[in-house]
Amino acid sequence: MNLLLKSATVIDSKSEFHNETVDILIEKGIISKISKRIPNPKNYNEIRLDNLHVSQGWFDSSVSFGEPGFEERETISNGLKTAALSGFTSVAVNANTNPVVDTNANVAFMLSKANGSTTTLYPLGALTKGCEGEDLAELYDMSQAGAIAFYDYQKPISNPNLLKIALLYASNFDGLVCSFPQESKISGKGVMNEHITSTSIGLKGNPSLAEELQVARDLFLLEYTGGKLHIPTISTAKSVELIRAAKQKKLDVSCSVAIHNIMFTDDALTSFDTNYKVSPPLRTDSDAEALIEGLKDGTIDMITSDHNPIDVEHKKVEFDHAMYGSLGLESAFGALNTIFTLKKTIDLLTKGKTRFGIEASTISVGSDANLALFNPQGNYTFSESDITSTSKNSMYLNTTLKGRVYGTIANNSTALH
Template sequence: MNVLIKSATIIDTKSEFHNQTLDILVEKGSISNIGKSLKNPNNYDEISLENLHISQGWFDSSVSFGEPGFEDRETIENGLKTAAFSGFTTVAMNANSHPAIDTNSAITFVKSKSRDHAVTLLPIGALTKNSDGVDLAELYDMKSAGAVAYYDYKKPISNANLMKIALQYASNFDGLVYSFPQDNKIAGKGVMNEHITSTTLGLKGLPSVAEELQIARDLFLLEYTGGKLHIPTISTAKSVALIREAKAKKLDVSCSVAIHNLYFDDSVLNDFNTHYKVLPPLRTKTDIDALIEGVKDGTIDMVTSDHTPYNIEEKKVEFDYAAYGTIGLESAFGALQTIFSLKKTIDILTKGKQRLGTVNTPIAVGNLANFTLFNPEKKYTFTTNDIVSKSKNAIFEGASLKGQAYGIINNKQLILK
């Protein structure tokens, strides 16, 4: 793949060209030259786009595509196309398929389906067999096939001894264990945040303490066992404080937050729109402020779209019975830029790869081209026309966003909208 990118503003604090507007020559998938007004003697394709900016390729630590088993929601092929059009060069895919991705052969299948795509797919294996929370899956066997972590997506491990054993066992091969932060006994049948809005609407509340108790338990187990723990999609102020305290103790813990939990509070549920039914639920403005501060000070390591497609039959039902989840790849950049500066947004979108065993590639001559191309200034209202996913359950539908991706260059391929 050979291409000349014209007049691109480089946003990469790890590059000597940070904040400079330059041409970038890519030959055979690698950066061969960076400079002003580069010549094009070989007549390569040229990319010249309005207000073009470029950064290291973006990463999302939690996406779900459905395949195998739920192809009606999304396929791996179209999911990776969605990621590319949304600016992501690398995504970590959850194991919540049918059957669950819990064996060496299942990891191999996912890897084979993503081969030759511009977007690099990092498979997350199930932590327990069939994600049932009873017996550990073959963790080392999946690692041998390419699994980067282990997670029963949105299913908490209620058995504390099982989590203890998982942390101890995975530490033998530097495995990363995810633990969804929810105590189901406390959560009960709650469907939204337990607060004034839930009382007003007459919906069962899901209290913050259900999340915080589980996090406290897992941090105690981590301190006892050692190992590596990741707590995905936290949502409360107290959760941020607990993880901040654990990091001060030098425990090997990381965490993430979903973009929608930084943007919406529970008051948006007044019309019972199931697009807003997510897990963990949307919380309060106080929680949002604490989460944003956690992102800024590094307590929260990753911000994810938590992209989870569901078809209309699973969402267009009574609120109590609707599935939890929203798509989010297409709106991720535009939503983040309404909260953070451009520099911080790009920092957020390029963080987290190392935790899952891969590396960042700075924009420098000689490096492989792993870029995201985007316009950070475009303001627009997010509509169904912006959705590439097969499923349309978009929490950001109707939201005012800022910034759109043009596409990516990765794995020696150029993908533009």
């Protein structure tokens, strides 16, 4: 693949060309020249786009597709295409499939389905067999096959001894254990945040206490065992405080937050729109503010779209019975770009790779071309025409977002709108 990007503004704080507008020559998938103006005697394909900006390709630590077993929600092929068109060159894909990704053969299947894609798929192996929370899955075998971490997607590990053993065992091969922050006996049948809004509209509440108890328990276990723990998608102010304190103790813990938990609050559920039904639930304004502060000071290590396609049969039903989940890839950049500066937005979208053992490449001569292409300017209303996922369950519909993604260049291929 040979390309010439014309007049591209580089947003990459680790690159010597940061904030400069340059031409970038890509030959056979490698950046071969970066300069103010590059001639094109070999007549390579030129990419000229309005207000073109480029950064390192983005990473998402929690994406669900469906295949195998739930192809009606999303296939791996279209899911990776959606990720590529949304600026993501690497995605960690959850094990919530049928069968669950809990053996090295399942991991190999996921990787084989992703061959030849612009976006690289990194499998998350299940932490327990069948994601049932009873027995540990084949963690070491899956890591050898290519799993980058272990996570029973949105299913809490209720048995503390099981998590203790997982942390001890995985530390033998530097494995990263993920634990969903929810105490299920306290969350009960709650379908939204327990607060004034849940009381006023009559939906069962899931209190922030359910998350915070689990976070506190997991941090105590980590302090006892050592090892590496990742807490995905925290949603409360107290969780930020607990993790901040754990990091001050030098515990090897990381965490993420879903973009929708800083973009929306539980007030959105007064419409009973099931697209807003997510796990963990949307919380209060003060929670969202604390999460944003946690991202700014580095307590929260990364953001995720927590992209979770759900077919219409499981979303267009009574609120109590609807499945949890919203699309997030297509809207991720535009949502973050309304909240943070461009530099911080790109920083958040590229963080997290090293925690999951993924190499991060800078925009420099000799590096692989692993790029997100975007225009950070201009507001627009997100609509169904902006969705490339098979399912259409996005809580961002009719929301004003800022900036457009053109696509990606990675793995010696391009994916552009």
